[in-house]
Amino acid sequence: xxxxxxxxxxxxxxxxxxxxxxxxxxxxxxxxxxxxxxxxxxxxxxxxxxxxxxxxxxxxxxxxxxxxxxxxxxxxxxxxxxx
Amino acid sequence: xxxxxxxxxxxxxxxxxxxxxxxxxxxxxxxxxxxxxxxxxxxxxxxxxxxxxxxxxxxxxxxxxxxxxxxxxxxxxxxxxxxxxxxxxxxxxxxxxxxxxxxxxxxxxxxxxxxxxxxxxxxxxxxxxxxxxxxxxxxxxx
Numbered sequence: 001x002x003x004x005x006x007x008x009x010x011x012x013x014x015x016x017x018x019x020x021x022x023x024x025x026x027x028x029x030x031x032x033x034x035x036x037x038x039x040x041x042x043x044x045x046x047x048x049x050x051x052x053x054x055x056x057x058x059x060x061x062x063x064x065x066x067x068x069x070x071x072x073x074x075x076x077x078x079x080x081x082x083x
Numbered sequence: 084x085x086x087x088x089x090x091x092x093x094x095x096x097x098x099x100x101x102x103x104x105x106x107x108x109x110x111x112x113x114x115x116x117x118x119x120x121x122x123x124x125x126x127x128x129x130x131x132x133x134x135x136x137x138x139x140x141x142x143x144x145x146x147x148x149x150x151x152x153x154x155x156x157x158x159x160x161x162x163x164x165x166x167x168x169x170x171x172x173x174x175x176x177x178x179x180x181x182x183x184x185x186x187x188x189x190x191x192x193x194x195x196x197x198x199x200x201x202x203x204x205x206x207x208x209x210x211x212x213x214x215x216x217x218x219x220x221x222x223x224x225x
Contacts, residue, residue, distance in 0.1 A: 044157040045119050052119070055152055056112040063113035063222075070219050071121055074200050075091040 004036075092124030092160075094194040097186050098204035099221060100127060100135035104153045105146030110222045114202070119158045126199065127154075128189040129164040130172070162193045171196075175212060187212045 139146040172188035
């Protein structure tokens with residue numbers, strides 16, 4: 001298990017309430033574990049994006065607009081934003 | 084990342100994977116970027132990967148390296164061609180009077196099972212297998 005350290009972060013009240021509700025019914029292992037995993041996943045994605053952009057360049061604005069339109073059409077604008 | 088964690092995803096067919104994993108099509112390279120930013124899974128059927136890998140090898144080391152980088156994305160998941168998947172793909176093409184297209188059939192079964200759209204560079208092979216499949220086509224392909 002990775003070494004852990006306790007930190008204080010600010011989050012929207014609504015998200016904390018939803019997290020606590022999930023924790024209360026046993027849907028998630030723990031609030032801390034859930035948040036830590038989400039941060040870990042985001043960091044992995046960011047690290048990969050940096051490697052990918054070093055290889056192929058930054059996203060082209062016209063192509064990014066097309067990609068976003070396709071994603072929105074199938075999954076809505078609620079798709080998680082990572083940057 | 085697992086399928087259960089995903090908000091949604093696209094299944095890549097051989098033609099899309101070959102373009103994303105090699106070459107300089109800005110729509111393809113940007114697609115991999117934007118889906119990672121937005122947390123969208125790219126599901127790659129093993130049979131399509133095998134075909135696309137063959138094409139990358141043909142085009143040289145640069146394409147192979149780009150394919151390896153693409154596959155390293157935390158948003159990329161590989162759908163194995165195990166006994167169940169192989170049977171489903173075979174069922175889909177069963178009884179039709181043409182050569183089997185395992186890669187296209189596995190793409191179709193993966194998309195159907197999750198109700199996800201497919202990203203293709205050329206959709207013709209998929210249309211033969213399943214005309215009802217939801218397919219998005221990469222622009223910039225002639």
